[in-house]
Amino acid sequence: MPNPRIVVPIIASFAASAILISKRNIFFKIFCNLSHHFSSQLTLVIEEFYYHELFLAVNTYLGKKSTASARRLTAIKKEIEKNIAIGIDRNEEIFDVFEDIQVRWKLTSIEDTEVRLKCYNLTFDKKHKDRVLNSYLPYIMQQAKTIEEQNKKRKIHMLLGSTWQSSIELNHPMTFDTIIMDTELKQAVMDDLKTFMDAKEYYKRIGKAKKRAYLIYGPPGTGKSSLIAAMANYLNYNIHEVYLSDFRRGEDIRNLLLHYITRSVLVIKGVDSKTEATDNLTEVEKQALLLKLLRVINGLWLPRGNELIIVIKSNDREMLDPTLLMPGLIDMQIQTSYCTVPMFEQFVNRYFRVFFRKVPEEIEELLEKVKVTPAEFAVELTRSSDYEDFRKKLCQIRSAEIGKKMRR
Numbered sequence: 001m002p003n004p005r006i007v008v009p010i011i012a013s014f015a016a017s018a019i020l021i022s023k024r025n026i027f028f029k030i031f032c033n034l035s036h037h038f039s040s041q042l043t044l045v046i047e048e049f050y051y052h053e054l055f056l057a058v059n060t061y062l063g064k065k066s067t068a069s070a071r072r073l074t075a076i077k078k079e080i081e082k083n084i085a086i087g088i089d090r091n092e093e094i095f096d097v098f099e100d101i102q103v104r105w106k107l108t109s110i111e112d113t114e115v116r117l118k119c120y121n122l123t124f125d126k127k128h129k130d131r132v133l134n135s136y137l138p139y140i141m142q143q144a145k146t147i148e149e150q151n152k153k154r155k156i157h158m159l160l161g162s163t164w165q166s167s168i169e170l171n172h173p174m175t176f177d178t179i180i181m182d183t184e185l186k187q188a189v190m191d192d193l194k195t196f197m198d199a200k201e202y203y204k205r206i207g208k209a210k211k212r213a214y215l216i217y218g219p220p221g222t223g224k225s226s227l228i229a230a231m232a233n234y235l236n237y238n239i240h241e242v243y244l245s246d247f248r249r250g251e252d253i254r255n256l257l258l259h260y261i262t263r264s265v266l267v268i269k270g271v272d273s274k275t276e277a278t279d280n281l282t283e284v285e286k287q288a289l290l291l292k293l294l295r296v297i298n299g300l301w302l303p304r305g306n307e308l309i310i311v312i313k314s315n316d317r318e319m320l321d322p323t324l325l326m327p328g329l330i331d332m333q334i335q336t337s338y339c340t341v342p343m344f345e346q347f348v349n350r351y352f353r354v355f356f357r358k359v360p361e362e363i364e365e366l367l368e369k370v371k372v373t374p375a376e377f378a379v380e381l382t383r384s385s386d387y388e389d390f391r392k393k394l395c396q397i398r399s400a401e402i403g404k405k406m407r408r
């Protein structure tokens, strides 16, 4: 243990640096061990205290880092988290590199008056002191936040009356790897989301809340919900679902959105008369309500760290008020479609590992004449034993559907 009489003035001299890291719950000590008074190494001690933000962040960060190099780890699983959290055990040493700074972490414990506290010792070259305090530690706090977000179980919430209810775990398997859609469109959506995720500084600089609105439209069964699930999985967000009509009683939209939603995809359903009719609103009322809702959302200033994706799910874009589609309210419009030939290739490849040099003409002809939804495709594919079986089924659809068309 270092001599306390030496420690105190050193803490005082570094107090200003400590404040730079965070204003709340930060407490650490910098020890210069007497025997190493002229050494170039400096050790910073981060002690365990309740709600000690920095200690907890280091714990999370090192837990993630340590799995490759440590020999003894601790494991803990909290109810709200989906994964087991790994930590380093006492006396384990972990080496880390930040930019060109090499640091050594060691978990030890100290006996205080009554309790035994854990503490992380961070050792590095003295000349990096300012960068460790002002860059490395804030970086760790940021990384820890991201790890914690990723580790949390994600939920789907639905608005019932005026409260968010029935939160169920979001374990929809659809991802951008498994969804079948036009490849360029998929890439464009992923790029847009990636830009959004990386643009924290940009939103701060232009003074806008971090949110982005999408319109996803297409006939039933073409994969709108599947795309929403893929987006939420990609972003690692929750989903909040609302019917537009839920806001007709003048619910306090601001309150519902500001206080209960964090890093979520807010899905607005029932926006046109072709969607599930669960309300008595006229088309004009619906459009006016949707416009009002979007304007309120547009004017929201989200609390720090909060991010929101808004998705309007519609079966028919033509039913929507053109004012909604003007730039400013909706950032990107995405159309989901009936199966095209490239989508057919992706499906068959995914389910049966069949690759085509050229898709058979009968299939091309079929997809040109008959509108088959990806949902219908998915059902038939799961029912088919192999590609040949699937092809036969498709041809049956073809004669039935073409016959229907002729009768119309």
Ligand SMILES: Nc1ncnc2c1ncn2[C@@H]1O[C@H](COP(=O)(O)OP(=O)(O)OP(=O)(O)O)[C@@H](O)[C@H]1O
Pocket (backbone or CB within 6 Å): 178, 179, 180, 181, 218, 219, 220, 221, 222, 223, 224, 225, 226, 227, 315, 336, 374, 375, 376, 378
């Ligand atoms: N593009 C797709 N890629 C892979 N599977 C799909 C796709 N589209 C639909 N499916 C399959 O069909 C099912 C139903 O599709 P989904 O609910 O996403 O369609 P939707 O357009 O949201 O329909 P609705 O308008 O009726 O809500 C999905 O659970 C999935 O199994």
